[in-house]
Amino acid sequence: MSDSSGSSSWSEIFTPRFATVTLILCLGVALFAFNAFLASVALPTAVQQLGGIALISWALTLYLVFAIMGGAGAALIKQRLGSRNALILSAAIFLVGTVIAANASSMTEVLVGRSFQGLGEGVMAAICFALIPELFPARLVPKIFGMQAVIWAVAAFGGPVGAGLLTELVSWRAAFLINVPLVAIFVLGVVFVVPGKREGSTAEVGFPGIRLLAIGAGIMLVALAGITPPLEATGLLIGAAVLLAGAVLLDRRSRVRLMPLGAYWPTSVVGSGLIMALLMPIAQAGAAVYLILLLQQLWGYGPTVAGGIGAVMAVAWSLSAISVANVRRPTRKILIRTGPALVTIGLVGLLAGLLMEQLPIILVAQLAIGAGFGISNGYLNLSMMEAASDEERDRTSALLPTTQSAGNAIGAALAGVAANSAGYASATTSAEIHQSIVPVFILGAAMAALAVLAALRMTGLMARNTTTSAFAAAE
Known part of the structure; x- marks a missing residue:
């Protein structure tokens, strides 16, 4: 780079x-x-x-x-x-x-x-x-x-x-x-x-079959959890967590790794950043799965209007990403920390808007969620790429879209478990639907709050590394 x-x-x-x-x-x-x-x-x-x-x-x-x-x-x-x-x-x-x-x-x-x-x-x-x-x-x-x-x-x-x-x-x-x-x-x-292919890149690369199989099986269990009764779903999610954590730990000990060293471990900029990159899609997935359906169920909106309200988040994401593309380096840490905070506020706002039946609150909340992703995602990815060594940069960069896809799959399954456990599938009245969706958005907001902690950890490590580099240069 x-x-x-x-x-x-x-x-x-x-x-x-x-x-x-x-x-x-x-x-x-x-x-x-x-x-x-x-x-x-x-x-x-x-x-x-x-x-x-x-x-x-x-x-x-x-x-x-x-x-x-x-x-x-x-x-x-x-x-x-x-x-x-x-x-x-x-x-x-x-x-x-x-x-x-x-x-x-x-x-x-x-x-x-x-x-x-x-x-x-x-x-x-x-x-x-x-x-x-x-x-x-x-x-x-x-x-x-x-x-x-x-x-x-x-x-x-x-x-x-x-x-x-x-x-x-x-x-x-x-x-x-x-x-x-x-x-x-x-x-x-x-x-x-x-x-x-670069000259000299002829090292033998083994096939990481066990690790890939563990990752695939873990995500498959997550997907199954989203469509099974709550008790069985909990067991499937535990099994998925064991498989995915096992794949990460096994990869750390392998001679040829799939992931950067310290992936998903909060002791480095890359590890903390990957945690944040995983948690933010998990947080937002429940809203992505249920918001449009809820607008049709609760307020009688048609698919076009409900879909348009759901798409506000994507538009806000794009516009905010474009608007911050020229910020100076010191501002990047602020954006990385602010992004998940906006997502947390937005998810709480979505729940409040649905319970209070206030469309303006929902629109503002969607704007907040989209802006949260838009202002932080690019600089989150860039900061991890810059923090990774030349040897680890390919692994770090390639793992970013994979982590986000896994977050969406895990978040959708967790939202399904939360909704079904609260009786959403059998809810018929507005009051029952309102009661059953509360855990979905509370869970999402909690995941976004954890992403805030990961962002604070990541930017703290970035500041510490910058200070260390400055001292080394002075010497």
Whole structure:
């Protein structure tokens, strides 16, 4: 990563030097974002033709499980094959999954295709993250993260709309096949702008099968917990925690690691940052799962209006990420600490707005949550990349989207357990629904509060490291 701290304009990432790289990295993330929303729109029509409605929820579950596994192993794949070959291979895997799903004659085949899609896209997204500090100077990294926030907001709106139009006007299969030309553009760009394997990077890399299996099984148990009764779900979550913690501990002792040293351990900037990066999606996932549904249940809003209110968070995320992309270095620590605090306030505000039936409170709360993610996420990621050693930077960068995806999966499952334990599934009156959703938002706010503590720990370590470096330079 170039250590340039000078100011820069947004137009610089679109100059001839960086424009193609910007397009390719953003397209890699866009494929992941779009396909995360695809299943909920196209597959209801697919099951009417293919049957297997009981399997429909697994289309997203398997996509995320394999995406997390792929992302976890992305740094090793990049090390073994080089960035260019790893991206081409993962794009090919994603394309195979797309073709299988688009030509499926049963829901089982759709699930196989979605699994390949998730595996390929998990690697693609993680390597695209890892390439950001390699291909851009430090002063432009916040702007690239800002662009990616815009992509997620566009995907939140355009993904469902585009998939819906293709499904209605052509077929649900076309909603999958639209990926084919996008992958072709992505691969063409990768061939020309992404560096190949570095000279001297020929160290033998073993296959971390046990660790990847433990990660995949752990996330699978988390997904199952979200759709099972509370007592069984608790056991599944305990089992998932054991598997995921075991994978982290086993990785720390391995000769060839998937994760940076000290991952998810609050003794370093990277470890504390990864804890924060995990906790914030966990905190927000409950609102993402239940808010739109609650607005329809409690207030009688239609899907369009309720969806628009839900999308306020994504718009606030993008706008706030863009607005802070030029802040000076001392302000970054403030933004990292302020982000999870805003998310905490916003989640409490959502609960208050639902209980008091006040739309303005909900809108302000959504703005607070989106702004919390937008102002902190880019600088959280950048600070971890800068704190990581050259040897650990690939592992750190590649683990970021994987950690966020895992946080979303874990948070959705925890929210489901909290809601079902409080009787949400059987609630019929407004009072019963109100009572059953309280634990969902309290749990989310508690996770966000823990993220505040992780942010304080991280920024404290950053300040300590800066002071130590200053003393060393003075000597």
